[in-house]
Amino acid sequence: MKKIALFLFVLLALVSCQKQPKQSGCVVQVALGHWVPTHYTAEQIIGRIDTVNQIMPVEKVIIGWTLDVDKKIYRQVGEYLHSKGIRMLLWLPLFAETEQVFDNSPAVDLWGRTPANYDSAASNAFRFNCPSDPKNIANLLDIYDRVFSDCGFDGVFLDRVRTQSFVCGVSGVLGCGCPLCVERFAAEGVDIQKVKSEFESQGDAFFSVSAYNPADGFVFENPLAAAFFKAKSHIVSSSVAAICDSLRSRNLEVGLDLYAPFMAPFVGQDYSILTAHADFIKPMLYRKTFAPAGMGYEYELLRKSLPGATGYPALEMDVDFLNSQLDAMARYDCGKYPGIELNYDKELVPTSPEYVAESLKAVKDHGFEGIVLSWNILEVPLSHLEALRSSPNQ
Numbered sequence: 001m002k003k004i005a006l007f008l009f010v011l012l013a014l015v016s017c018q019k020q021p022k023q024s025g026c027v028v029q030v031a032l033g034h035w036v037p038t039h040y041t042a043e044q045i046i047g048r049i050d051t052v053n054q055i056m057p058v059e060k061v062i063i064g065w066t067l068d069v070d071k072k073i074y075r076q077v078g079e080y081l082h083s084k085g086i087r088m089l090l091w092l093p094l095f096a097e098t099e100q101v102f103d104n105s106p107a108v109d110l111w112g113r114t115p116a117n118y119d120s121a122a123s124n125a126f127r128f129n130c131p132s133d134p135k136n137i138a139n140l141l142d143i144y145d146r147v148f149s150d151c152g153f154d155g156v157f158l159d160r161v162r163t164q165s166f167v168c169g170v171s172g173v174l175g176c177g178c179p180l181c182v183e184r185f186a187a188e189g190v191d192i193q194k195v196k197s198e199f200e201s202q203g204d205a206f207f208s209v210s211a212y213n214p215a216d217g218f219v220f221e222n223p224l225a226a227a228f229f230k231a232k233s234h235i236v237s238s239s240v241a242a243i244c245d246s247l248r249s250r251n252l253e254v255g256l257d258l259y260a261p262f263m264a265p266f267v268g269q270d271y272s273i274l275t276a277h278a279d280f281i282k283p284m285l286y287r288k289t290f291a292p293a294g295m296g297y298e299y300e301l302l303r304k305s306l307p308g309a310t311g312y313p314a315l316e317m318d319v320d321f322l323n324s325q326l327d328a329m330a331r332y333d334c335g336k337y338p339g340i341e342l343n344y345d346k347e348l349v350p351t352s353p354e355y356v357a358e359s360l361k362a363v364k365d366h367g368f369e370g371i372v373l374s375w376n377i378l379e380v381p382l383s384h385l386e387a388l389r390s391s392p393n394q
């Protein structure tokens with residue numbers, strides 16, 4: 001009898017240790033506007049989350065970053081979410097879009113110039129800030145502590161954890177070149193004077209690559225270019241890691257908004273460092289977004305900015321490409337919630353219910369912790385939400 005009980009116990013333990021197919025968690029983003037008071041009401045937000053929750057159980061809500069003076073909207077939504085067992089995370093920008101509320105030092109390119117700014121999705125132009133200046137980092141923690149810490153948040157979702165991409169040409173990518181960052185590059189073994197003169201003599205060819213494979217990304221031909229982007233990723237990502245640690249020491253869950261793995265090195269995102277310090281990552285795997293962070297959009301900007309660089313293949317933004325990026329993020333050990341865009345705009349985001357269903361299936365097939373429905377659930381067409389229902393794996 002004892003033997004049978006022991007056998008059953010061992011069998012049970014073995015079964016429970018086996019990797020169970022994970023329950024797909026659904027995370028939604030609620031964009032309330034950037035620092036300004038929002039025009040949405042708590043009832044509208046709650047009503048929409050309720051609609052989604054009936055189609056696909058919602059696990060977390062990322063909401064921000066309006067400066068609602070009496071904090072009522074966050075508290076009211078938070079109370080509702082907590083009554084449903086849903087976590088609420090504050091959406092905060094880190095290295096850009098903070099100059100309205102802080103005295104920050106800007107990021108500069110290798111020649112000390114502030115790169116031009118552009119974001120079609122933002123209500124006004126914003127600039128990127130230096131990833132090394134301790135003041136910039138302290139400011140972000142300070143605004144959380146001063147303004148948001150008593151609103152009922154379970155965590156923080158950090159946006160803009162990067163430098164500028166190719167939206168304004170190569171200048172935004174070749175940074176930050178301020179004295180603080182130049183020192184950090186030197187500590188990583190990269191002499192910025194040499195990088196500058198190499199780029200000035202080689203031009204676009206400085207960026208030429210000898211290979212691309214989805215698992216390891218682009219392989220630079222010029223060893224100095226390879227060293228520069230490796231060091232840049234270390235510098236930017238170590239700063240992000242320090243902020244993650246500070247927030248987590250406040251007992252907050254931390255999520256990160258990331259570029260897709262193939263573009264991440266250009267904006268300073270080292271997945272190995274970042275995933276070791278965050279609770280979860282959300283790579284923006286947008287195939288139909290013709291604005292910053294859209295995968296095809298960003299890649300075409302790279303190719304247009306560097307007509308003289310060789311080795312960059314044409315990349316079709318089909319479901320195979322989506323799968324290649326999902327495969328590339330699979331090796332990292334933290335919560336993985338790929339972001340799929342559900343917003344719709346005829347020109348900027350021509351998504352469809354079929355696109356939503358196809359992308360959702362690809363994400364589910366990878367068995368990660370969940371998915372982020374991006375980037376503003378309040379503006380998603382109902383037809384796109386219905387498409388979440390029709391996924392074959394539901």
Ligand SMILES: [Zn+2]
Nearest residue numbers: 130176178181
């Ligand atoms: Zn700097």
